[in-house]
Amino acid sequence: xxxxxxxxxxxxxxxxxxxxxxxxxxxxxxxxxxxxxxxxxxxxxxxxxxxxxxxxxxxxxxxxxxxxxxxxxxxxxxxxxxxxxxxxxxxxxxxxxxxxxxxxxxxxxxxxxxxxxxxxxxxxxxxxxxxxxxxxxxxxxxxxxxxxxxxxxxxxxxxxxxxxxxxxxxxxxxxxxxxxxxxxxxxxxxxxxxxxxxxxxxxxxxxxxxxxxxxxxxxxxxxxxxxxxxxxxxxxxxxxxxxxxxxxxxxxxxxxxxxxxxxxxxxxxxxxx
Numbered sequence: 001x002x003x004x005x006x007x008x009x010x011x012x013x014x015x016x017x018x019x020x021x022x023x024x025x026x027x028x029x030x031x032x033x034x035x036x037x038x039x040x041x042x043x044x045x046x047x048x049x050x051x052x053x054x055x056x057x058x059x060x061x062x063x064x065x066x067x068x069x070x071x072x073x074x075x076x077x078x079x080x081x082x083x084x085x086x087x088x089x090x091x092x093x094x095x096x097x098x099x100x101x102x103x104x105x106x107x108x109x110x111x112x113x114x115x116x117x118x119x120x121x122x123x124x125x126x127x128x129x130x131x132x133x134x135x136x137x138x139x140x141x142x143x144x145x146x147x148x149x150x151x152x153x154x155x156x157x158x159x160x161x162x163x164x165x166x167x168x169x170x171x172x173x174x175x176x177x178x179x180x181x182x183x184x185x186x187x188x189x190x191x192x193x194x195x196x197x198x199x200x201x202x203x204x205x206x207x208x209x210x211x212x213x214x215x216x217x218x219x220x221x222x223x224x225x226x227x228x229x230x231x232x233x234x235x236x237x238x239x240x241x242x243x244x245x246x247x248x249x250x251x252x253x254x255x256x257x258x259x260x261x262x263x264x265x266x267x268x269x270x271x272x273x
Contacts, residue, residue: 001268005034007061008077008190008246010254013037013045015132017251020049027100028056030260034267036246038077041095042130043088061270064092064180065190068171070205071164073194077177077218077244080270081185088183091171096130098169103131105166106157110136113156115145131159133157134254149254173205177212186270188216188244193228195265203235210239220245220263241267 001077010016011023018026025033035058037049042185046062053060061079068074081088103119110117117139126135138154146152156162171179180187189209206217219232220243236243247261 002264003033003171004262004265005032005036005265005267006246006249006263007034007036007063007079007188007244008038008065008221009035009249009260010039010065010251011045011049012127013042014130015126015134015250015254017253020045021052022036023090023249024049024052026188026260028058030262032058032260032262034059034061036061036063036077036079038065038079038246040065040094040130041067041099042131043081044130047083053200058164059272062185064088066091066176066180067095068173068176070173071195071197073191073196074173075194076173076180077190078176078180078183079186079188079190081180081183086183087179088185091130091175091179094169094171099131102166102168106133106136109162109166110140111157115140115143115156116172117143134250138253149256173209174212177209177214181213181217182254186215187213188218188242189214190216190218191221191223192232193221193224198229203238206235206241210241214239214241215269216242216244218245219243220261222247222258222261222266242266 011020011185012020037046039045043064050060062081064078066076069074106118107119122135122139137149140146140152177187217232217236219236245263247258249258
């Protein structure tokens with residue numbers, strides 16, 4: 001049976017605008033039956049989100065979006081993993097420590113480029129344990145160095161020079177998949193187009209991920225072209241993968257053009273998670 005859902009969202013636990021409780025409230029107003037909270041490299045917000053979901057009668061799936069080093073923007077989504085002392089929890093702690101180290105490198109990099117940013121201001125904006133590039137982007141807008149978050153990424157935070165000089169800890173995709181599976185979760189490949197791989201190379205990557213335990217691929221996403229979506233549906237059929245989808249919602253202050261999705265998806269394969 002299909003349900004109205006959004007399986008890719010972010011909160012203040014990483015780089016989203018809304019707290020887990022606020023996000024659940026927005027999802028309820030949107031008419032969703034199921035919401036997955038998939039913060040970047042952290043599971044810190046899922047407990048609060050589930051408590052808020054229980055109070056409102058909305059099913060909230062424990063989720064995460066892990067950053068893999070295999071390719072730029074290679075992101076692995078995890079769903080329905082258990083709480084407690086797991087390989088996934090320990091991996092997320094490594095990610096947190098890596099981001100904590102990187103924030104100082106970002107400040108130094110921006111200063112070299114003539115953009116003075118106060119780290120304390122960035123941390124206050126972030127609020128949570130994860131300091132991410134969108135937080136710096138918002139401060140660059142606030143300080144008048146750029147007009148939009150997108151410009152901040154294009155000029156400073158997502159250039160080839162930035163990627164080469166400002167690095168942080170990332171695990172390989174196999175480690176990400178196995179950590180989620182060890183914790184009893186399901187695994188999906190997020191927004192494959194962002195890696196910029198030719199179709200043949202992406203096909204081979206999905207095949208390797210399937211061998212490691214991949215369960216699904218994100219076939220519905222706001223920025224897909226018709227041909228991209230068709231290819232991802234083809235990959236899902238070719239490798240026997242389930243179809244996931246989501247908005248990648250961060251809030252209008254972070255991604256002004258992205259609203260919560262209300263996708264009709266079959267989620268029986270996720271079980272009771």
